[in-house]
Amino acid sequence: MMTATKSWFIVLKSSACLFISDLKSQALPFCTMASTEEATPALPDYVTDENAVTKDKAKWRYGRAPDYSKTRKIWAESKKSNHTAGSLPDLIEKLVKNWEVEASFKVDLADWRTVDRETYCFSVNGGPPQTGQHMLEVGTYNALIQSNEFYCPAHSTFEDSHKTFKRMMPTFAWEVLEVYSGPPVAAFRWRHWGTFKENYKGVNGKGEKVTMKAHGGTIDIEGIAVATLNEKLQIKKVDIWFDPMAMFHQMKEVLGDESVKEIVHPAAQGEASA
Numbered sequence: 001m002m003t004a005t006k007s008w009f010i011v012l013k014s015s016a017c018l019f020i021s022d023l024k025s026q027a028l029p030f031c032t033m034a035s036t037e038e039a040t041p042a043l044p045d046y047v048t049d050e051n052a053v054t055k056d057k058a059k060w061r062y063g064r065a066p067d068y069s070k071t072r073k074i075w076a077e078s079k080k081s082n083h084t085a086g087s088l089p090d091l092i093e094k095l096v097k098n099w100e101v102e103a104s105f106k107v108d109l110a111d112w113r114t115v116d117r118e119t120y121c122f123s124v125n126g127g128p129p130q131t132g133q134h135m136l137e138v139g140t141y142n143a144l145i146q147s148n149e150f151y152c153p154a155h156s157t158f159e160d161s162h163k164t165f166k167r168m169m170p171t172f173a174w175e176v177l178e179v180y181s182g183p184p185v186a187a188f189r190w191r192h193w194g195t196f197k198e199n200y201k202g203v204n205g206k207g208e209k210v211t212m213k214a215h216g217g218t219i220d221i222e223g224i225a226v227a228t229l230n231e232k233l234q235i236k237k238v239d240i241w242f243d244p245m246a247m248f249h250q251m252k253e254v255l256g257d258e259s260v261k262e263i264v265h266p267a268a269q270g271e272a273s274a
Helices: 004-018 069-078 088-105 132-138 140-144 158-168 246-253
Strands: 121-124 172-181 185-195 200-203 209-212 218-229 235-242 260-264
Touching: 069 172, 088 132, 088 140, 088 172, 088 185, 088 218, 121 132, 121 140, 132 140, 132 158, 140 158, 158 200, 209 246, 218 246
Parallel strands: 121 235
Antiparallel strands: 172 185, 185 218, 200 209, 209 260, 218 235
């Protein structure tokens, strides 16, 4: 009996028939199944190669494509899932990894290949949709995290937010745990994890500077995502559900209240985290 994952993979590969040719010059009908006389349509590289977009010629935030080799190594060593290459979970995982690279490091939305730029939007926990341009302006961390007792996006720019979290946790690996449905609406459970190596320094919702001692343990969060994809397997919209406080609670839980080394009130209005 054919499994759900294999069934969705056939649909996924069949949908590729819509875009393997130049859509501007040739209209292709929707393919139900490729005949034995037809070649299997190629899937886009951003669902088959987790580093595909790092090879692009684009406007990169720091002048060149980022190096994810250390993060990929941690992923390989400590992931919970082992997806078969080419399976639906594997394809979704690689799509999201490439999307994260583009959202974090490509400064021009026109260079993003993993999204449908005409419709792309992003929301967190049922909140209002955010555009790609908004995410470019505030940053991925600020788009995901609301103001709280440990951190406030209003006190941190895109660059400062990435400095804050990447300094405390140099590698933050990501994986798909389960896929519940396939394209055009892909629902899946994910995991994001790393080691709390350096002290956390930020500014909270009250404008106070907060420092939390690094405990050397693992920060491990999980959530659900529902991504609507087009015929090119680009993201039209994605809805994320997770506990945004889970990361901060895990920073604190090993050492208890002693992990909060410093709270200074008030921080200068608009001052970014150190």
